[in-house]
Amino acid sequence: MITMTEIAKLTGVSQPTVSRVLSGNRKVDPGIRERVLACAREHDYQPNVLAKGLQGRKTMLLGVLVTDISNGFFADLVKRIEMEARKHGYSILLFNSDYNPDNEQEYLSVVRRYRVDGALVVPIRETSAKWNGYVKRLDVPVITVTRRAEGLDSIYVDQAQAGAMVADYLAGRGYGRFLFIGRDCDGKYAGFRQALEAKGFGDRISNTVYQDGDRLRQTLREWFRSGWGRAAVFAGNDIYALRVLDALRSLGLSVPGNVGVIGFDDSDMGSCLNPRLTSVSQPLDEMARRAVERVLERVERPEPQEAAWDVPLSASLVIREST
Amino acid sequence: MITMTEIAKLTGVSQPTVSRVLSGNRKVDPGIRERVLACAREHDYQPNVLAKGLQGRKTMLLGVLVTDISNGFFADLVKRIEMEARKHGYSILLFNSDYNPDNEQEYLSVVRRYRVDGALVVPIRETSAKWNGYVKRLDVPVITVTRRAEGLDSIYVDQAQAGAMVADYLAGRGYGRFLFIGRDCDGKYAGFRQALEAKGFGDRISNTVYQDGDRLRQTLREWFRSGWGRAAVFAGNDIYALRVLDALRSLGLSVPGNVGVIGFDDSDMGSCLNPRLTSVSQPLDEMARRAVERVLERVERPEPQEAAWDVPLSASLVIREST
């Protein structure tokens, strides 16, 4: 691949002059300019981003670390981040932690090796002190997306509020028994639980971590049989919800007749499921756009002592047939 | 971030010696070795991949260009490619063409700017001469994944064979009218059509490009009314299939009672849909693994004149409830 030095030789000027022409920010004699540009075009010159980066300027690289790219929600998030970054001339280096903390930690190091200009991270859990330490060491702007991180820029949906919203909605629809599928440390479960307790449903709430196939069916059956009142399942994400629908169907329970089901993330498929899935929608586009903008802002003009950015967004409810 | 030169100063040796210690491939006095390693560990040294790359060696970067990362199939593909690349110490630079040829072309240039060691590409269409030209100019090993490209390494599922397999299966199940959802230039449609023609169903095949909501419903209704014989829809991918199921349901047609539906890609959700979706499964894992291995093999020892690699894999049928 042709370099500036080679173009310089071919056109009989100095290499820095070529640089001046190609970066376009300095005055150069029009004659030379044309010659250089013609030569560059002819040989399909492509600047070496690595050399620029090494030279101390930006690498035009953004690290993007997510938990599971094969989850439609994160796939969508990455897609939007990529689009937004590209719009500003940045490319993204993709890392998939696969919910493995060892990977997460390692990738945080790898990100540094590439001297990325900034990073967008979906941490595995609400952030620990240890994790915070790793991130600080990155010494590039970092923003956590979809989760809040103490002392770091973060943009996320307020999970507790989203959970409370689900609780209000379900209670308003006349449901009186609730099962949450997901971890009990999940913020949306906390909000969900708290709102239900305030309504006097404190003893009508169960939760179970997500399990596969048969076990999920078992759990659902036992839960359904073991109480009374209209039953509703709140799934931690739409994938869980899909599995719940499937399990309920194989138990012969109709949705929403016997059991209501509500998902989380409002993934595209939800609107086509049978029954169509009620779900909580996160402003994905806004998160991606603002996260990238924020990181790039910090890249362009680093103000070390600026306060961390803490942007909780509101989720919204998309009501369909399953509740 | 600490550099080799700084470590050299701190430990009182020359910078190349530090390099020798940290790259580990040359003999160094054990005393020095320990001192240098200790210092590197203490300051959390991370090699500058850019400098290594610039110096003429590898960048440890692989470009991955897909058509749509938000499609679960490609998300999964990217995930596996990332895992496999990481296993070999490579990171991936992600590009999403969004089915826009302009993007595809531009990103092929951007890939060069980063001096990636190789690229894995899902081209938008079966490859044109123009596209081939761009790819050649990359002058790094390129492999096309999921599509065949003349004169380039490619690993893919033989679409025509997959289409024929679907035709055989549907005909064997007693279906006698067929609608393909997707482009007529799609290889699987060609194979599907040809196999059906061979069975004398030549005049019982229709096709339509994918359309949204109402239009899809319209199309399906008209097609369903306009003929006789057991009807089956072959959707170009599982997302289309999901929409078809939804549209049929809103038309009051039961699946598989009135219409059979078969998808393509065997995405995870298929096994939980209502009804569970029959689909064509591609060996995703094998494709990702072999594609990365092949590219890296070419990176490690470039043999310019070696013949292009052409690996058609076989798809398999996953039969569920929808047919």
Add this chain to the structure above:
DNA sequence: TTGAAAGCGCTAACAA
């Protein structure tokens, strides 16, 4: 076994 010197491709001083 170690150090000195060169150079990858580029930008940013500084001089002319």
Add this chain to the structure above:
DNA sequence: TTGTTAGCGCTTTCAA
């Protein structure tokens, strides 16, 4: 306006 020089962090000669 242009060229000269230096240097980013590293690997690779070549000497010692």
